[in-house]
Amino acid sequence: MRAIVIMEPGGPEVLDWQEVPDPEPGRGDVVIDVAASAVNRADLLQRQGHYPPPKGASEIPGLECSGTVIEVGADVEGFRPGDQVCALLAGGGYAERVAVPWQQVMPVPAGVSPVEAAGLPEVACTVWSNVFMTARLRKGETLLVHGGASGIGTMAIQLAKAYGSRVIATAGSAEKVRRCLELGADEALNYREEDFSVKKADVILDIIGAAYLKKNLDALAVGGRLVVIGMQGGRVGELDLGKLLAKRASISAAGLRARPVDEKGAICRGVVQDVWPLISAGAIKPVIHATVPMRDAAEAHRLLESGDHIGKILLVR
Known part of the structure; x- marks a missing residue:
């Protein structure tokens, strides 16, 4: 098969479309003929040499894909050749085929x-x-989501609104603010011009990290929950424990890629049960900024790095 290979750590130019060995599936794996993958910020970090794949995962970048099942292992449950699926991957999405544990495979909504x-x-x-699983956002509570126009942000806005929450989003331009409001955000702030720390949120979903730690703590309501999922603004910050205690607040941090298969499977089952019906009903819509041929993954990386996108950038076969 052909796949994108990272020739050496560096800029987008190190991504090369070349022939590689076919994936070798295990007894619990599904082999997918890939229709498309998507570019995530983790892929940029991996390309730069800062985020290697977990032990045993493919060196090929790509943390998600969609396509058609072409092979199933002996221990696979619920899937058969010909099924249209999408999957959460630990790597390998920028390729014509990928093997993935069946627990991380989901039907296309x-x-x-x-x-x-x-x-x-x-x-x-x-x-x-x-x-929802960690911060337990409830109906009527307020979610503050940073990077509201990103792929994660556009999903967070729509999903929180579908579950009856109030949403405040931050974004870096007037166009992105407008798009957040169109997606359902009750408020959207241009973080270059407005101070989000004066708001009050029950849950904050943060992709920035250290640079936002103090302001996030200021913005938390009593009993609030801060969830850190990125470190674009650094990894080391100072935390006012007195304020955290006074607000009876909590901070958690988590990633997906290195989690055990069973944990990822539980998340995927929750998504199929509780998110896919909302997508099928039209309450949540995929937000796609651009589709780029997979062989031109370098161009897709440049587009993501520019910060000009809204939603997801896809790589298509």
């Missing part, structure tokens, strides 16, 4: 095209696991 579905697994699983 009704009403979504096989290509669009490639942009759903990572954002749906990230938002569901962090905002």
